[in-house]
Amino acid sequence: MCGIYGNTRADIYSLGVVLWELLTGAKPFDDTTAGKRSDAATLATMAQRRRAGVDPAALKRIPPDCPTALQRVLLTGLAPERDQRWAGGAALAQQLELCLDERARDLVDPPPNSWRLRLRPWLVTLAVAGPNLLAALANIHHNKSLIVDRLSLPQHTFWIIAGAVNAVSFPVGLATLIYLSRRLLTVPPGLRRGRRYDPRVLALVRSDALLFGDRTMLVTISL
Structure with missing residues (x-):
């Protein structure tokens, strides 16, 4: 049956x-x-x-x-x-x-009202945004002392260009990671609510979980 x-x-x-x-x-x-x-x-x-x-x-x-x-x-x-x-x-x-x-x-499987469950949706963002923010600050300081301060180009012009590039590239990178992780963000919560998924979808979720670190590193290096 x-x-x-x-x-x-x-x-x-x-x-x-x-x-x-x-x-x-x-x-x-x-x-x-x-x-x-x-x-x-x-x-x-x-x-x-x-x-x-x-x-x-x-x-x-x-x-x-x-x-x-x-x-x-x-x-x-x-x-x-x-x-x-x-x-x-x-x-x-x-x-x-x-x-x-x-x-x-x-x-x-965190309990329904646990802090782990409430914070889980933000862990991916935190794992990506935290290191990137620290690296960005270090990069800004490094570039300013070795490159920007020695340019003939007016510094305010340089910062406008750099800000425009970052304003485009970082949201694109974040959107790319969210897209690549879309099944990781939607399927596990659905399973906890008792929703059923096709075995092929579950296989893709497992693959996404195994590849998440590599994809994150690739996007981060690209940025």
Whole structure:
């Protein structure tokens, strides 16, 4: 049903249902009206509900003190598409073990109201803007003492030209980094809200994360 059968990930799905019931006291899908119609209609309704993922009513039954990491682990195990679930029992066990380590799990999946989660959208900007600002100040001082003070060109003219160039190049560089990191800025928050993404999109996000340092360095050197 909706891709839950066929390999180890079917077992992951079944285990996810059991763990969800243990956590919330109810199934992750509403099947209360399933038995009031024919068998074929009942199966079709159940399949449709599972394709849609865990319903909002089930999400509201999650205990308030449930770690965000555990919620992510269970929702991944209950993903409608088989390829979106944990690849096997070892991967699931590692994720559940992570949930037992409060410090580690809060680093990976900060609680909803934590300062880490609130600051996360700004970390990329801070990581790029901070070093660039310090480098820019050092560069200005270095250039002024070795080049600008020795130019025959009036200094105010030089600073106007330099300011105009920087006013264009740095916003372009920042916009380029934001564009290259667009999936990193949008997909992880979506996952935390329970949104589902195509496996190809998730693969691109992982690639973007691995290439982010190289891209940042390339843009910075170009500036």
